Amino acid sequence: xxxxxxxxxxxxxxxxxxxxxxxxxxxxxxxxxxxxxxxxxxxxxxxxxxxxxxxxxxxxxxxxxxxxxxxxxxxxxxxxxxxxxxxxxxxxxxxxxxxxxxxxxxxxxxxxxxxxxxxxxxxxxxxxxxxxxxxxxxxxxxxxxxxxxxxxxxxxxxxxxxxxxxxxxxxxxxxxxxxxxxxxxxxxxxxxxxxxxxxxxxxxxxxxxxxxxxxxxxxxxxxxxxxxxxxxxxxxxxxxxxxxxxxxxxxxxxxxxxxxxxxxxxxxxxxxxxxxxxxxxxxxxxxxxxxxxxxxxxxxxxxxxxxxxxxxxxxxxxxxxxxxxxxxxxxxxxxxxxxxxxxxxxxxxxxxxxxxxxxxxxxxxxxxxxxxxxxxxxxxxxxxxxxxxxxxxxxxxxxxxxxxxxxxxxxxxxxxxxxxxxxxxxxxxxxxxxxxxxxxx
Amino acid sequence: xxxxxxxxxxxxxxxxxxxxxxxxxxxxxxxxxxxxxxxxxxxxxxxxxxxxxxxxxxxxxxxxxxxxxxxxxxxxxxxxxxxxxxxxxxxxxxxxxxxxxxxxxxxxxxxxxxxxxxxxxxxxxxxxxxxxxxxxxxxxxxxxxxxxxxxxxxxxxxxxxxxxxxxxxxxxxxxxxxxxxxxxxxxxxxxxxxxxxxxxxxxxxxxxxxxxxxxxxxxxxxxxxxxxxxxxxxxxxxxxxxxxxxxxxxxxxxxxxxxxxxxxxxxxxxxxxxxxxxxxxxxxxxxxxxxxxxxxxxxxxxxxxxxxxxxxxxxxxxxxxxxxxxxxxxxxxxxxxxxxxxxxxxxxxxxxxxxxxxxxxxxxxxxxxxxxxxxxxxxxxxxxxxxxxxxxxxxxxxxxxxxxxxxxxxxxxxxxxxxxxxxxxxxxxxxxxxxxxxxxx
Numbered sequence: 001x002x003x004x005x006x007x008x009x010x011x012x013x014x015x016x017x018x019x020x021x022x023x024x025x026x027x028x029x030x031x032x033x034x035x036x037x038x039x040x041x042x043x044x045x046x047x048x049x050x051x052x053x054x055x056x057x058x059x060x061x062x063x064x065x066x067x068x069x070x071x072x073x074x075x076x077x078x079x080x081x082x083x084x085x086x087x088x089x090x091x092x093x094x095x096x097x098x099x100x101x102x103x104x105x106x107x108x109x110x111x112x113x114x115x116x117x118x119x120x121x122x123x124x125x126x127x128x129x130x131x132x133x134x135x136x137x138x139x140x141x142x143x144x145x146x147x148x149x150x151x152x153x154x155x156x157x158x159x160x161x162x163x164x165x166x167x168x169x170x171x172x173x174x175x176x177x178x179x180x181x182x183x184x185x186x187x188x189x190x191x192x193x194x195x196x197x198x199x200x201x202x203x204x205x206x207x208x209x210x211x212x213x214x215x216x217x218x219x220x221x222x223x224x225x226x227x228x229x230x231x232x233x234x235x236x237x238x239x240x241x242x243x244x245x246x247x248x249x250x251x252x253x254x255x256x257x258x259x260x261x262x263x264x265x266x267x268x269x270x271x272x273x274x275x276x277x278x279x280x281x282x283x284x285x286x287x288x289x290x291x292x293x294x295x296x297x298x299x300x301x302x303x304x305x306x307x308x309x310x311x312x313x314x315x316x317x318x319x320x321x322x323x324x325x326x327x328x329x330x331x332x333x334x335x336x337x338x339x340x341x342x343x344x345x346x347x348x349x350x351x352x353x354x355x356x357x358x359x360x361x362x363x364x365x366x367x368x369x370x371x372x373x374x375x376x377x378x379x380x381x382x383x384x385x386x387x388x389x390x391x392x393x394x395x396x397x398x399x400x401x402x403x404x405x406x407x408x409x410x411x412x413x414x415x416x417x418x419x420x421x422x423x424x425x426x427x428x429x430x431x432x433x434x435x436x437x438x439x440x441x
Numbered sequence: 442x443x444x445x446x447x448x449x450x451x452x453x454x455x456x457x458x459x460x461x462x463x464x465x466x467x468x469x470x471x472x473x474x475x476x477x478x479x480x481x482x483x484x485x486x487x488x489x490x491x492x493x494x495x496x497x498x499x500x501x502x503x504x505x506x507x508x509x510x511x512x513x514x515x516x517x518x519x520x521x522x523x524x525x526x527x528x529x530x531x532x533x534x535x536x537x538x539x540x541x542x543x544x545x546x547x548x549x550x551x552x553x554x555x556x557x558x559x560x561x562x563x564x565x566x567x568x569x570x571x572x573x574x575x576x577x578x579x580x581x582x583x584x585x586x587x588x589x590x591x592x593x594x595x596x597x598x599x600x601x602x603x604x605x606x607x608x609x610x611x612x613x614x615x616x617x618x619x620x621x622x623x624x625x626x627x628x629x630x631x632x633x634x635x636x637x638x639x640x641x642x643x644x645x646x647x648x649x650x651x652x653x654x655x656x657x658x659x660x661x662x663x664x665x666x667x668x669x670x671x672x673x674x675x676x677x678x679x680x681x682x683x684x685x686x687x688x689x690x691x692x693x694x695x696x697x698x699x700x701x702x703x704x705x706x707x708x709x710x711x712x713x714x715x716x717x718x719x720x721x722x723x724x725x726x727x728x729x730x731x732x733x734x735x736x737x738x739x740x741x742x743x744x745x746x747x748x749x750x751x752x753x754x755x756x757x758x759x760x761x762x763x764x765x766x767x768x769x770x771x772x773x774x775x776x777x778x779x780x781x782x783x784x785x786x787x788x789x790x791x792x793x794x795x796x797x798x799x800x801x802x803x804x805x806x807x808x809x810x811x812x813x814x815x816x817x818x819x820x821x822x823x824x825x826x827x828x829x830x831x832x833x834x835x836x837x838x839x840x841x842x843x844x845x846x847x848x849x850x851x852x853x854x855x856x857x858x859x860x861x862x863x864x865x866x867x868x869x870x871x872x873x874x875x876x877x878x879x880x881x882x
Contacts, residue, residue, distance in 0.1 A: 043532075044597055051533075059590070061597060062528035069529070081804045083797070085812065087503035088510070091484075092492075093615060093628050107552040108617065111577055118570050125566040129559045132573065136552055149500070156485055156502060162816050174534060174615070176549065185549055185581065187534050356524070363522045371526065375603050 027252035029053055032306055039063060039328065039390045041305065055256065055299035056186040057174065063391060066336025066368065067301055068189065072172050074333055075191050075295070078216050079170050086168040086193065087157060091149030093174065094140035100148050100268060106176050106185055107139040142176040146192035147292060151272045154196065158280055165280040165288050166197035166205065172297070189297035194290060198282035199266070202289040203243070206263050209293050210245045213259055217247060217300070220331040221307050226250040232260075240267045247295075249303035258303055259295040266290060304334060308392070328392035329415060332438035337393045339431055340370040342384055344400030344410075351399050354424070358397065361428045367435070372396075389414055394438075395431055399424075468693035470494055473747055480504060480769065480831045482746065496697065496740035497627040498615065504832060507777025507809065508742055509630065513613050515774055516632050516736070519657050520611050527609040527634065528598060532590030534615065535581035541589050541709060547617050548580040583617040587633035588733060592713040595637065599721055606721040606729050607638035607646065613738070630738035635731060639723035640707070643730040644684070647704050650734050651686045654700055658688060658741070661772040662748050667691040673701075681708045690744035699744055700736040707731060745775060749833070769833035770856060773879035778834045780872055781811040783825055785841030785851075792840050795865070799838070802869045808876070813837075830855055835879075836872055840865075 033049040036042045041064040042052050051058040060068060079086045098105050117123070117131045143149065150169040161167050170193050177186040197205045210229050218224035232244035247259040266287050269278060279285045308329045332338075339362055341355045355373035362369045370393060372384060379387075381398065388396050398410045403424060411430065412419045422430050474490040477483045482505040483493050492499040501509060520527045539546050558564070558572045584590065591610040602608050611634050618627040638646045651670050659665035673685035688700040707728050710719060720726045749770045773779075780803055782796045796814035803810045811834060813825060820828075822839065829837050839851045844865060852871065853860045863871050
């Protein structure tokens with residue numbers, strides 16, 4: 001769980017319903033989406049914003065790409081540092097086999113070829129139909145989940161572990177979604193763990209993975225209680241799933257499932273490996289049951305953006321009464337940019353050079369840096385800090401003419417707004433220390 | 442460049458043509474592919490091996506997935522630690538716009554919908570054609586490169602850098618390949634940098650990036666000279682590309698281009714952003730030219746597998762004359778598994794427990810561990826070492842009853858075959874030190 005130093009500000013984590021007329025109500029989906037565009041998380045455009053709103057992959061800006069990368073890294077890390085035996089795999093997007101348990105199958109079709117057939121005047125109606133059908137039959141299917149790929153990989157993996165159960169196959173990446181109400185197929189980034197275990201332990205494993213996954217989501221949240229798990233009601237569970245659980249995030253506009261866990265028995269495994277030896281060992285020989293754990297990364301990104309966006313109101317000290325600022329308090333492990341460099345007063349050319357050196361040092365230490373010192377437009381330091389807070393940048397480093405004299409610069413923290421004076425030679429280690437401390441909270 | 446300690450073995454990096462009749466001739470493509478299957482880099486199956494052979498994405502096993510991951514990480518690291526300004530983006534696989542400069546466009550089609558139309562008996566030939574055409578027109582196109590996505594992202598990115606040139610947009614992931622001779626569309630993992638710079642510097646940037654990329658490939662190679670760059674002959678350069686360079690890897694069965702760099706002018710950029718302000722600043726205002734740098738990750742993986750696979754022949758000490766062993770000397774940064782744990786003589790249960798603790802410690806330090814201590818089949822330590830050498834595992838840690846008494850275990854290096862005695866409490870730091878030293882070679 002995360003802790004933050006107390007702030008001398010009044011925290012209104014989410015504006016109340018009564019002020020929903022204000023354009024800044026970040027508890028509604030449209031202002032949040034616009035905020036994501038403005039702070040470089042998603043690319044502009046109405047269609048793009050709608051994709052993200054529906055929990056699908058959209059075109060991400062540099063910060064969104066960084067957040068997605070960090071989220072996938074943390075997911076991978078959580079699986080590979082656990083004591084459970086998990087192997088990563090990478091299977092194909094397209095396959096000659098139709099997807100399992102499939103909604104309408106999506107095919108990848110050579111459009112020129114279809115157009116050619118449709119244009120051939122000498123073909124009769126029946127010949128035309130036959131030729132198009134033949135072409136479509138040769139077209140590969142797009143995957144809609146990682147499940148089929150993992151089942152295909154079961155046999156070599158079983159050999160790898162000397163038939164020892166339990167073990168899991170993990171994969172992340174894109175899956176394609178059959179056209180929904182919009183009529184257009186979409187794409188989604190998913191995380192998938194397919195877990196093979198003995199039938200008598202499968203229920204326990206389902207609970208184990210639900211606890212693990214819920215803990216993982218909550219670990220990165222400002223308000224962990226907005227993440228919760230719930231059994232899927234029996235009447236909504238479709239065979240071959242015998243029991244299901246979902247992890248929900250409570251968006252201000254409603255609950256959405258961000259991860260689903262299912263107990264699927266072994267019927268599909270036996271179907272895919274007809275006639276082969278699929279028995280594993282867990283004490284005694286047994287055909288394993290399958291537990292699937294499937295997370296929605298795009299929706300998870302929106303959950304963390306919504307969770308970490310705070311509207312802070314400073315009381316007093318301003319002619320206009322309440323002064324508002326937005327801060328994106330993403331967990332330090334998820335924040336895509338850790339440090340922004342800025343110029344204070346002083347000789348611009350020399351200070352830029354100093355920043356270049358510092359930037360290189362930070363980059364080599366694996367710290368993602370925002371080159372604020374390169375900007376050419378005039379903006380006050382105050383304005384820039386506000387901008388970096390909206391981007392979720394953890395630290396802003398300000399160099400000024402004093403730095404050229406005595407080597408001292410200022411490091412300002414997003415979460416505490418406190419400015420500390422640090423020597424230029426110690427800046428990288430200062431920042432790395434703070435980031436890794438936050439990681440292990 | 443990499444250095445290895447001398448070995449008391451006769452290194453035959455690649456068997457000569459004269460012994461090509463031997464099934465072990467790893468200088469030929471089929472034995473190399475079979476080796477990749479046997480050592481868990483790619484999944485079994487003739488079709489899968491053929492995909493990999495053609496430089497396309499295939500279904501990767503756990504080690505292949507690790508190698509792919511490490512390669513993509515290193516690519517990303519090389520861009521983000523350079524002093525050049527590069528932003529990562531993530532664009533969509535599917536788009537309503539046909540791919541630029543396109544070979545036959547691939548569409549993602551709802552197959553059930555087409556089948557429904559084809560099955561409607563009341564439709565005349567013309568109505569049928571019209572309905573299928575309308576459906577296909579609504580179907581999104583699959584991307585064949587990252588170029589279009591980067592051009593689309595140019596405008597918000599230009600705002601991000603305050604119109605300051607040069608800068609680049611980087612993306613990695615899957616692209617789809619139009620059907621080739623096989624008649625079936627394929628998928629490939631690509632790395633893409635699209636670099637925007639002033640027209641007068643674009644030629645220099647093309648050379649800069651060619652040098653950088655060649656250096657990058659060579660950095661991970663045992664035989665750097667097998668990587669080379671070459672100008673694309675003018676007669677093979679198609680407009681709008683005005684100059685092109687390729688980086689080749691010399692496979693034993695022939696040269697293959699693994700990365701392509703092109704100078705593309707600004708016609709496509711202007712076409713995509715018709716009427717918008719696309720001028721940047723580099724001293725003066727200018728419409729940037731575009732340099733594209735596109736690498737083939739799947740083929741790159743095969744290049745490094747081919748480069749690092751050595752057949753070593755030990756002279757003497759064996760009844761059968763020459764003893765051969767295969768070692769996959771992947772660069773430490775690329776090797777997917779860094780450490781394997783093994784049991785020597787001693788009480789199995791206690792030693793397993795010791796290994797569990799050690800494994801957890803190594804995993805938490807971010808070291809990828811192979812749990813050899815869990816295997817249930819009888820195999821000699823010698824056999825296991827040979828197996829780990831084929832998998833490219835950097836270190837094998839052997840615990841035995843001595844370890845339970847005095848805490849000492851043996852760490853055996855893949856590259857030197859030397860066994861060192863290390864205390865169990867220092868094993869993780871010993872291994873981390875060696876890996877990071879190798880990283881910085």
